[in-house]
Amino acid sequence: MAGSLNGRTPLLETKGVSKAFGPVQALSRVDFDVYPGEVIALVGDNGAGKSTLIKGIAGIYAFDEGQILFDGGKVNIHGPRDASDLGIEVVYQDLALADNLDVVANMFLGREWTQGMPASTDSHEAPTGISRFARNLMPLSEIEMEKRAVSTLDELAVTTLNSVRLPVSSLSGGQRQSVAIAKAVLWNSKVVILDEPTAALGVAQTRQVLNLVRRLAEKKLGVVVISHNLHDIFEVADRITVLRLGHKVKTYIAKETDQQEVVHAITAGQVSSVPGMTQ
Amino acid sequence: MTDIIQESDASVQSALLASQTAQTPGEYMRAMGKRIRSGDIGTLPIILGLVLIAIIFQSANQNFLTPRNLVNIVIQMAAFAVIGYGMVYVLLLGEIDLSVGYVSAVGGVSTAILLRDSLTNPALSWMDWWNVIPIALIITTAIGFLHGFIITTFQLPSFIVTLAGLLAWNGVVLMIVGDGGTVNVQNPVVRNLASEVLPPIWSWIIIGLFIGLLTLLEILTANTRRKAGLRAKPMPIIIGQLVIMAAIGAFVAYIFNINRALTDAAPPQQGMPVIAVILLVLLMALTFVAERTRFGRYVYAVGGNKEAARRAGIRVERIRVLVFMISGLMAGMGGIILASRLKSVATDTGGGNLLLYVIAAAVIGGTSLFGGRGKVVSALLGALVVASVENGMGLLNVSSGVKFVVTGLVLLAAVIIDALSRRSQQTT
Ligand SMILES: Nc1ncnc2c1ncn2[C@@H]1O[C@H](COP(=O)(O)OP(=O)(O)OP(=O)(O)O)[C@@H](O)[C@H]1O
Ligand SMILES: [Mg+2]
Numbered sequence A: 001m002a003g004s005l006n007g008r009t010p011l012l013e014t015k016g017v018s019k020a021f022g023p024v025q026a027l028s029r030v031d032f033d034v035y036p037g038e039v040i041a042l043v044g045d046n047g048a049g050k051s052t053l054i055k056g057i058a059g060i061y062a063f064d065e066g067q068i069l070f071d072g073g074k075v076n077i078h079g080p081r082d083a084s085d086l087g088i089e090v091v092y093q094d095l096a097l098a099d100n101l102d103v104v105a106n107m108f109l110g111r112e113w114t115q116g117m118p119a120s121t122d123s124h125e126a127p128t129g130i131s132r133f134a135r136n137l138m139p140l141s142e143i144e145m146e147k148r149a150v151s152t153l154d155e156l157a158v159t160t161l162n163s164v165r166l167p168v169s170s171l172s173g174g175q176r177q178s179v180a181i182a183k184a185v186l187w188n189s190k191v192v193i194l195d196e197p198t199a200a201l202g203v204a205q206t207r208q209v210l211n212l213v214r215r216l217a218e219k220k221l222g223v224v225v226i227s228h229n230l231h232d233i234f235e236v237a238d239r240i241t242v243l244r245l246g247h248k249v250k251t252y253i254a255k256e257t258d259q260q261e262v263v264h265a266i267t268a269g270q271v272s273s274v275p276g277m278t279q
Numbered sequence B: 001m002t003d004i005i006q007e008s009d010a011s012v013q014s015a016l017l018a019s020q021t022a023q024t025p026g027e028y029m030r031a032m033g034k035r036i037r038s039g040d041i042g043t044l045p046i047i048l049g050l051v052l053i054a055i056i057f058q059s060a061n062q063n064f065l066t067p068r069n070l071v072n073i074v075i076q077m078a079a080f081a082v083i084g085y086g087m088v089y090v091l092l093l094g095e096i097d098l099s100v101g102y103v104s105a106v107g108g109v110s111t112a113i114l115l116r117d118s119l120t121n122p123a124l125s126w127m128d129w130w131n132v133i134p135i136a137l138i139i140t141t142a143i144g145f146l147h148g149f150i151i152t153t154f155q156l157p158s159f160i161v162t163l164a165g166l167l168a169w170n171g172v173v174l175m176i177v178g179d180g181g182t183v184n185v186q187n188p189v190v191r192n193l194a195s196e197v198l199p200p201i202w203s204w205i206i207i208g209l210f211i212g213l214l215t216l217l218e219i220l221t222a223n224t225r226r227k228a229g230l231r232a233k234p235m236p237i238i239i240g241q242l243v244i245m246a247a248i249g250a251f252v253a254y255i256f257n258i259n260r261a262l263t264d265a266a267p268p269q270q271g272m273p274v275i276a277v278i279l280l281v282l283l284m285a286l287t288f289v290a291e292r293t294r295f296g297r298y299v300y301a302v303g304g305n306k307e308a309a310r311r312a313g314i315r316v317e318r319i320r321v322l323v324f325m326i327s328g329l330m331a332g333m334g335g336i337i338l339a340s341r342l343k344s345v346a347t348d349t350g351g352g353n354l355l356l357y358v359i360a361a362a363v364i365g366g367t368s369l370f371g372g373r374g375k376v377v378s379a380l381l382g383a384l385v386v387a388s389v390e391n392g393m394g395l396l397n398v399s400s401g402v403k404f405v406v407t408g409l410v411l412l413a414a415v416i417i418d419a420l421s422r423r424s425q426q427t428t
Helices: A050-057 A080-086 A103-107 A142-155 A173-186 A203-218 A230-236 A259-267 B002-007 B012-021 B025-037 B044-060 B067-092 B100-120 B129-153 B158-177 B188-192 B200-227 B235-257 B274-292 B294-304 B306-311 B316-342 B354-364 B377-395 B400-425
Strands: A012-021 A024-034 A039-043 A065-070 A073-075 A088-091 A191-195 A222-226 A239-244 A247-253 B182-184 B344-346
Touching: A012 A050, A024 A039, A024 A050, A024 A065, A024 A222, A039 A050, A039 A203, A039 A230, A050 A088, A050 A191, A050 A222, A080 A088, A088 A173, A103 A142, A103 A173, A103 B294, A142 A173, A173 A191, A173 A203, A203 A222, A203 A230, A230 A259, A239 A259, A247 A259, B012 B025, B025 B235, B044 B354, B044 B377, B067 B100, B067 B235, B067 B274, B067 B294, B067 B316, B067 B354, B067 B377, B100 B129, B100 B158, B100 B182, B100 B188, B100 B316, B100 B344, B100 B354, B129 B158, B129 B188, B129 B316, B188 B316, B200 B235, B200 B274, B274 B294, B274 B316, B274 B377, B294 B306, B294 B316, B306 B316, B316 B344, B354 B377, B354 B400, B377 B400
Parallel strands: A024 A247, A039 A222, A039 A239, A088 A191, A191 A222
Antiparallel strands: A012 A024, A012 A065, A065 A073, A239 A247, B182 B344
């Protein structure tokens, strides 16, 4: 596969995955891989299959055929929980934040720390002697959660947030996006997938989010970014995978290509018979 | 800090920040003013409403603000508040439970009838208040489960399912009460639940304990937060709050302890009603669950963004069913309190204005009909408003036509305030 990355194993890899919705073949035998410490962009026209690919990886749909490999080993992902247990976190385009809850509550939603159980950022909740029912009535460990939320935001150098105790409804679009990304990173995640992270943002906020995306890669995470904005993509991505009508056209190395070539691939679709790297 | 605040003076964010960063009571008050200007009106409608109610009814009838009548209002509000506590949970989900009136009647009627029959039917002679009350509460909780189960299994709006429940449980009440029309509550414990008072010294002890506990929790939290290097509520503000609460608490205890007997010759009537203690204990327990546990967090999350909750791995349907069970449980308790207050149950128990009063109480208190926003305490404060209006109209002997119109207007005012404050909360 993409041997340009010094023969390392991809963190996440799909091999020949397909997905049909009735008569619509949304994905046809797509190979895709993500290496630690890189930003890979997933581009393609509307309906190219980008969201379908990441939803399959995230466990929202099951692929009809093909395999998912994680750290080189074959894995079965049957639901969102399986994906997050592996360390795959998705920041959806609609962000999926509860507006009425504050930043800390959102970052820990569904995995709150409570008294009587160890505070851990393993996405997999360690079994304790306490039943799930009792745990849901234990006092929350608000202080530990707040400290962890603050330190995660600090690590990502998110400085625009004045307080982590503000309800998300009072935040700007860029602040929300930062919270959603920080939420994904909090859980010792290894792969973070962002669906159109800058679509609704202004110039300054787009810049903040792109910087944040770069910092995730510096922290040795594998980062997948879906975007329609080629300018943003060339700014942030190391590699660019182009999908067209459910097929993978090619994976380009950002430094070795230009916007024109990528646009041509998206629209005209010169399907190369050997998917993979460019040399 | 302050320069951040001045940047955009009108925004909700800066107003909230100001109240989080306030260091002195003065700053805190200014931040509150700012929050109100930004549309976050909090308990303001309640305070204004209560003042207005006091002025109107006192000027029409000198008996309105007497200690005797104020204690009556507390007893009158108890059922609205207790059923309202459950309604707050339902509203937090963004759902509604229209059945609570008649479900409460099922609770009251089963209590009254089982206690009555235990006197005559040897097979039921083992029954007494301490097992009949739990049985009645299990019945109403099961009814709540049934509503929640139907709503989640068939993906139906709670509005419709509980509307069906409203009718069906009304029918059930009619069937069990039967031709007799009225069942008296004879068991002394249940009968006195709503009217029993504690010796005067207990007014001070209980209100003191309540305020002391709240303040202690605030201080402990602030200290642990400060030690952890997090922003904590400054001591002067905690003390300021303590002073205000202590003043209100002392006033309430003082009122409870004034002799309410109508004549000097009559035995003295004074002290805190037991029912007020029950209201406070339930308030603390349900507030703890709503604000300090995962379960409560999930209730807010489902009401704020159901899809986000689902993607976070929260079992949304289970939360919804549990909340309808809480609603059934609290309705049952309210029904028993009502039966105790009226000393009887009848075919019309649970009907009339009860449902509207309960919804109005929760909404007036600041819980949103749109889900995700509100507090358990809003049911208590709103119930005080609603019971005051009901009580005042009773003193003035207004016709039931006028009562219905006024109740309708109060509810309408509450939902308009809710809709307006919701609009102002939304940014971008
Ligand atoms: N749940 C679904 N049911 C039926 N068809 C679907 C479903 N989801 C996606 N499709 C179809 O699959 C194809 C790929 O869709 P997908 O959402 O993956 O595209 P995309 O690349 O994310 O496009 P966009 O840029 O518009 O988000 C489209 O033809 C779409 O209509
Ligand atoms: Mg898409």
